[in-house]
Every structure is written in C-alpha cells, then in structure tokens.
Amino acid sequence: MIGSLLIANRGEIACRIIRTARRLGIRTVAVYSDADAKALHVREADEAVHIGPSPPSESYLVGDRIIAAAQASGADAIHPGYGFLSENAAFAQAVIDARLIWVGPNPASIAAMGMKDAAKRLMADAGVPVTPGYLGDDQDPDRLKAEADAIGYPVLIKAVAGGGGKGMRRVDKAADFAEALRSCRREAQSAFGDDRVLIEKYVLSPRHIEVQLFGDSHGNIVHLFERDCSLQRRHQKVIEEAPARGMDPATREAICAAAVSAARAVAYVGAGTVEFIADASQGLRADRIWFMEMNTRLQVEHPVTEEITGVDLVEWQLRVASGEALPRKQEELAINGHAIEARLYAEDPANNFLPSTGKLEIFSLKAEDGDRVEQAVAQGDAVSPFYDPMIAKLICHAADRDEAINRLRALCASVETWPVKTNAGFLARLLNEDFRRGSADTGYIAQHIERLAAKPPLQKLGELAGMLAAPWLDLVPPALRGVRLNGPHQTRMALTVDGQTDSANLDMEGVPNEHAAHGRRLNDGRILVQQEGETYVLALADTRAAQGSAASDGVIRSPMPGRVTVVNVEKGALVAKGQKLVAVEAMKMEHGLTAPFDGVVAELATAEGQQVAEGALLLRIEPRGG
Incomplete structure (x- = not known):
C-alpha cells in the first residue's frame, strides 16, 4: 500500500482524498498556490508545499512543480483528483518517469480518450454506439459550418480537448454558428490550450446518463451502475443522482455492457466514467443511447455511486494504484436505495449566475444524520476568483428517490452564507415536482431559468x-x-x-x-x-x-474580477438594447455584457486582454441624441 500521498489538487476533492488516505494510514501532502495558503485542504493535510502564484497556469497546472513537491516531501504517489492535470497524459507519464506512483489510468488510456474526436472513432470501432456528427481534422470555419448545415440544427459545438462544460455551445440556426464557434474556440483555448472542435447533432429531449467503471492491472473491469446527470446549466452538471430514474434492467444491462466494452478497448485501469446521451422522448431505451465521451478520472459526482454501492472509490483508486486487484467482483456489487447530489456554487443566480467571491463571514447549513457534505471551504475562509466557484457538494441517500429528494431539498434550503452569494435557493427550487416526476431533461433549466433563478420575496x-x-x-x-x-x-x-x-x-x-x-x-x-x-x-x-436613484445610467462595469476577452464596439458606435458589447472571462467561464438600452458608446475604457477588477468601468452608453 502507498505510504505517502501528494494530492495535486485543491478544494473539496483534496479534502475528500485526505479523509480516505488518513483512514488507511497514509500520510498526505497538499500543494497550494498563493491564494490557497490558508485553504481548508492545506489545513487538513499532514504537510503542505507551496507551488506558485494564484493563477492555475502558474501553480496547479505546472506539472514540474508538483513532481518536485512530491520528491521534496518524500511522497511516493500522486493523486490528481479531477480537473487541472488529472487527464493530462504527458503529466501522468512524467510522474511515472520520476519513479512515483500515478493514482490514475495509464497514460496511453488517457491519451486515447483525451481527444473527443479520436475517442469516438475508437468507440465506433469497438462496437459502442456514438452520436452522429463531424469528427474531421479540417477546422476551417467554412468547413465546420457546412458540416453543421448538413447535420441539421440544432447542433452542439464541443472542444475536442474539452470537459466540465467548458468550450461547448448549442447552435439553433445557421445564422448563429459563426459567433458561437468563435466564442467556443476562445473558451477552449483559455481552458485547455487547444481550440479544435467537433460538431454533434443536438439530441432533443436529452438525458445525460453515465456509467462508473473500475479496472485493475490484473485485467479485471467492473461497472458500478449508472448515474443521471441531466439537470445542467451551460453544459455544467448541477444535480446528479444514482440510479437513473426509469432505467429498466434490460437497458441498464445494455448501457453498462457498452461502457465496459469502451474500457476494455483501451485496457483501462483505475476509476473512469463513460458518458452517454439518451433520447428520452420515448423513455430510456438501449437503441436510443449514444456514447459521448470517457472521463479518465474520478468524477465530481462520484459520491452518489459510493452511497448506493457502499464502496469508497478513492480507497479503490489507492489499492489499484498499489497493484492490488479490485476488492469486489461484478456479482458482488448491487444497488442499495437512491442518492442525489447538488453542487453548491459561490454565484448569484439572480444576476446571471455571476461568480461571487470574498470572505465567507457566515457559512452554515443543517445536515441531518446520514447527510453528506463535501466542503471546499469553511466559515471564515475566502472564495477566490482564480478557481472554479464550487464551495461544497451536498449528498443525500435514502431508501427511495422521493425521500432522497426531500432530504436534499431541506439541506439546500438550510444553507446560509454572507456576504458571498450562493445558488442554494436555486437548487432548492430545482428539486421541484417536475424533477420528482422525472420530466426534467438537460434543457429544463434553460427553459425555466427566469422562474428558477429569481429570488422570491421575503416572507413575514x-x-x-x-x-x-x-x-x-x-x-x-x-x-x-x-x-x-x-x-x-x-x-x-x-x-x-x-x-x-x-x-x-x-x-x-x-x-x-x-x-x-x-x-x-x-x-x-x-x-x-x-x-x-x-x-x-x-x-x-x-x-x-x-x-x-436612477434605474440605469448606461454605465457598464465588470461584475467580477477577470480578463476582457471580447470588445465588440468602438467609441461612437450605435448599439441596440440587448446587443453584446464586451465579454469578461472569470473562473474559466466567459460572461457577456449587453447594452441596457438603445444608444451610442460615449466612453470606451477597456480593451481585449485587459485584466479588470470587480466594478471597473468598461464603457458607458448614452441614449441616442442625448
């Protein structure tokens, strides 16, 4: 068994890995940037090593610094968590070359599944059904548009190297394709350093179903059943549950068998997830479910699988990385009850879900016995503008789905934070009767966003x-x-x-x-x-x-700290209400700012590439003729 483990990550996943490692008697080493010097994961680890400035590109994404930290601290293994370098084949190989244990799949498997276009070709060859689309190497915008036109709208543009909802755009008509492609490529380049894309047919009435897999170095591969991750906003998962509602035994057997075939095609070792898109217009059916991608890492939503199977997936990762065989055979795994997870973000749903940063002077919730809370921060900690704004995962497990929903809704409703804003109320409203009846698909949040995001009036x-x-x-x-x-x-x-x-x-x-x-x-x-x-x-x-006070003075300010990625207007330009003026990127996402009324650009105070503070003046609009 591994004796000392460095966690090449931060936040709740680092804390979660530390918890299991401590139970197994493994010494833990955290890494941290300037912004995370006093972070929760740093406080909980046995040792912590500083690896650089706050931006991820100068710390958590610098593989050489992480390997050096492992060697300096005496760690004999590196666990990448999820995000950052977790699916970077070159980093995995560098860890192995440094004679450290890599807690993850072998680099060849990561590389095979890391590019969505190549992965789809590989899956098709393995007999796994794939979504119709364009996977070609020709990235000329005209060629991509022609392929989208041929596929038929709506289509989905996806970054080839993407993940986590980044670098994805739905396009409903041909006239919107060019701008969506440019925006998608900018976001993909920023998040992954690769702006190549593929085009997929956008499935109507879609549900996002994924299968948890595990393989070992002895040739054993098992599945741990499926999860439903259909409730999403901007392709980012919001609510996840296991098992999937309405999944009959025959369909479950078919989708899980397809996932195992996908894993065998790349001789998979470790924890992984195969994601499928299902056309649920006629319920879940094996002939209407297609492969989307494989994530060669632990998923954010892995706790719901742990809750229904009684398995600690991080423990399995550590044992498999140490050379052990899988602790259980397929016939020893079964579904027990129902589990649901909600992602608690530091963001303001009533203000277009803009990230909310700063010190959490108040952070409390009322968890009942059996409720599971995976925290990235504690009361008194700061939410940084440099990283993903998820501050906790809330997980509830019960004998049946209705009771799990009731418990999770109560847990979300109990969250209190100040002055940082969260999406807790939005989550509580999302766990409504539509969700209970199972009528919510991946488009549900977008279709009902005004009602779900609006902050209700204060009672009493x-x-x-x-x-x-x-x-x-x-x-x-x-x-x-x-x-x-x-x-x-x-x-x-x-x-x-x-x-x-x-x-x-x-x-x-x-x-x-x-x-x-x-x-x-x-x-x-x-x-x-x-x-x-x-x-x-x-x-x-x-x-x-x-x-x-005035209703609107036409002053456009940056709603958060970030980098200006787009300036669509010049001083003196005429603009229409709702027209996109500028875009600011923060926490890996691009946020567009629009004109509040018809007018003229009287002042332009920013440029593309500029770093801006929260509240910084970007431009000012005056009414036409004013």
Whole structure:
C-alpha cells in the first residue's frame, strides 16, 4: 500500500482524498498556490508545499512543480483528483518517469480518450454506439459550418480537448454558428490550450446518463451502475443522482455492457466514467443511447455511486494504484436505495449566475444524520476568483428517490452564507415536482431559468421589520407609538431588502424579539435573514437616497474580477438594447455584457486582454441624441 500521498489538487476533492488516505494510514501532502495558503485542504493535510502564484497556469497546472513537491516531501504517489492535470497524459507519464506512483489510468488510456474526436472513432470501432456528427481534422470555419448545415440544427459545438462544460455551445440556426464557434474556440483555448472542435447533432429531449467503471492491472473491469446527470446549466452538471430514474434492467444491462466494452478497448485501469446521451422522448431505451465521451478520472459526482454501492472509490483508486486487484467482483456489487447530489456554487443566480467571491463571514447549513457534505471551504475562509466557484457538494441517500429528494431539498434550503452569494435557493427550487416526476431533461433549466433563478420575496416582512425597529422603539413611550384611531397601534415602516426600498406594517404593541423573527443581527444594525436557501439583508431605508436613484445610467462595469476577452464596439458606435458589447472571462467561464438600452458608446475604457477588477468601468452608453 502507498505510504505517502501528494494530492495535486485543491478544494473539496483534496479534502475528500485526505479523509480516505488518513483512514488507511497514509500520510498526505497538499500543494497550494498563493491564494490557497490558508485553504481548508492545506489545513487538513499532514504537510503542505507551496507551488506558485494564484493563477492555475502558474501553480496547479505546472506539472514540474508538483513532481518536485512530491520528491521534496518524500511522497511516493500522486493523486490528481479531477480537473487541472488529472487527464493530462504527458503529466501522468512524467510522474511515472520520476519513479512515483500515478493514482490514475495509464497514460496511453488517457491519451486515447483525451481527444473527443479520436475517442469516438475508437468507440465506433469497438462496437459502442456514438452520436452522429463531424469528427474531421479540417477546422476551417467554412468547413465546420457546412458540416453543421448538413447535420441539421440544432447542433452542439464541443472542444475536442474539452470537459466540465467548458468550450461547448448549442447552435439553433445557421445564422448563429459563426459567433458561437468563435466564442467556443476562445473558451477552449483559455481552458485547455487547444481550440479544435467537433460538431454533434443536438439530441432533443436529452438525458445525460453515465456509467462508473473500475479496472485493475490484473485485467479485471467492473461497472458500478449508472448515474443521471441531466439537470445542467451551460453544459455544467448541477444535480446528479444514482440510479437513473426509469432505467429498466434490460437497458441498464445494455448501457453498462457498452461502457465496459469502451474500457476494455483501451485496457483501462483505475476509476473512469463513460458518458452517454439518451433520447428520452420515448423513455430510456438501449437503441436510443449514444456514447459521448470517457472521463479518465474520478468524477465530481462520484459520491452518489459510493452511497448506493457502499464502496469508497478513492480507497479503490489507492489499492489499484498499489497493484492490488479490485476488492469486489461484478456479482458482488448491487444497488442499495437512491442518492442525489447538488453542487453548491459561490454565484448569484439572480444576476446571471455571476461568480461571487470574498470572505465567507457566515457559512452554515443543517445536515441531518446520514447527510453528506463535501466542503471546499469553511466559515471564515475566502472564495477566490482564480478557481472554479464550487464551495461544497451536498449528498443525500435514502431508501427511495422521493425521500432522497426531500432530504436534499431541506439541506439546500438550510444553507446560509454572507456576504458571498450562493445558488442554494436555486437548487432548492430545482428539486421541484417536475424533477420528482422525472420530466426534467438537460434543457429544463434553460427553459425555466427566469422562474428558477429569481429570488422570491421575503416572507413575514412585518415581523422582521420589528427586529430593525426594536432598538429605537425601546426608547419611545408606548402611548406615542404610531397611534391610530379605532384601530391597533401600528406604523408603516420604510426599509430596504437587499438594497431595494420596501415597507411593512409594524404592530407597535407587539414588537417581536430577535429569536421570534428568526434573523441574525449584524454589527452595523442590519438584519440577515435566511429563507429557503436565500439570504436577505434588511435595513432601515434612507428614503432620500432611494428617491434619487436612477434605474440605469448606461454605465457598464465588470461584475467580477477577470480578463476582457471580447470588445465588440468602438467609441461612437450605435448599439441596440440587448446587443453584446464586451465579454469578461472569470473562473474559466466567459460572461457577456449587453447594452441596457438603445444608444451610442460615449466612453470606451477597456480593451481585449485587459485584466479588470470587480466594478471597473468598461464603457458607458448614452441614449441616442442625448
């Protein structure tokens, strides 16, 4: 067995690997960038080694520094987690060449599956059904558009070296193809250093089904059943569950057998996942499920498989990497109950899911016995703008799917954070009756985004207003508190909710105390209220400021720290409401900013390639003729 393990990753996956390694008596070594010097994974490891500045390209993506850290710390193995260098065949080979144990598949398997076009050809040769599309080497934009036209819209443009939802664009009509291709290539180049793409037919009524695989160096390969990862936003998984709803035994046997065939085609060793796209318009059927790609690493959603099988997949990884055979045979694996996972992100759904960074002064949730929380940060930690904004995974396992949904919804609804925003309320709303009935596919979030992302009104506003009023009402004699003839003693109180002016009727005879109102008083007198996964901030209103505020002044500022990747206008240009003006890239994703009204560019304060801070002026629009 491995004696000392370096984890070439950060966040929740590093913490999760450390937990299993510690149980097995393995010493752990963390690596960290400048931004992660005080991170949770650094605190939990037995030792930690600094590997460079905050940007991943200067730290977590520099293989030589990671190998040097392993050698300097006396580690005899490297676990890559997921993301970063986990699917980099050259890095895997470098680890092996340095006489260290690589906790992952052999480099040849990674290379075979690392390029989506080549992987699809390989799978087709192995008899695995693949999605119709264009996998050619000719990357000329005109050729790619011609292929998309021939396939028929909608199509999906996908980065050949892609993963994690990066470098993917759905295109519904020919007129949108060129811009979608340019945007996809920019994102792919930034995320993977490779802007090549393939074109796939976009399947209507699609469900994303994937199979967990495991192989060892003795020729054994097993599957650990399937997961359903259909609830996605911008091709990024949001909710995952195991097993897949509506999967009959015959279809399960067919899809799992296809996945095993895919693994055997590359002599697979270690943990891996074969992803399929299913046309669910007639339910899940074996003849309407196609191979998409194979991920040669541990998946973010692996806990739901662990929960239904009772297997610790990280332990299996460490044992297989040490040369041991798989701990169980196929006939010894079975499904027990149902598990669902939600990804908790530091982002603001009500503001186009923009990343939210800063110190987590408050971070709490109410997990019941048996609920599983995989945290990347703890209360008091900072959410960095340099990395993926996932701060935790919330997993619930129960005897049946309905109970698992109920438990996960309650767990998401209990999340309270401040001042960093999260998608907890969005997740709670997503676990709705549509999801329970199984009518949600990969397009569901996009189709219902306005309803799902909108922050609902705060309930019991009058009670909460009383918390704000209590300090000064204690100084007012009861006889002078808001007297009304022929009615109870009440007053109309002006306040703000998340900065927006509102008002509430306050019963002056029964001002609730802090415990009755279920709020949390901040040091500056404001009240923090948690409701169904959303956090609201209440304050006494400054009515003069509220009356003087404008709806929109045409000033376009960067909503987060990042790099300007696109500037589509020049000073003096005429623009239309909704027109894309600039794009800013942060946390590996590109965010477009649009014109708030018809107007003219009066000021242009940025350029492509510029690094900007949150709130930085990018440009200013004036009404035409203004």
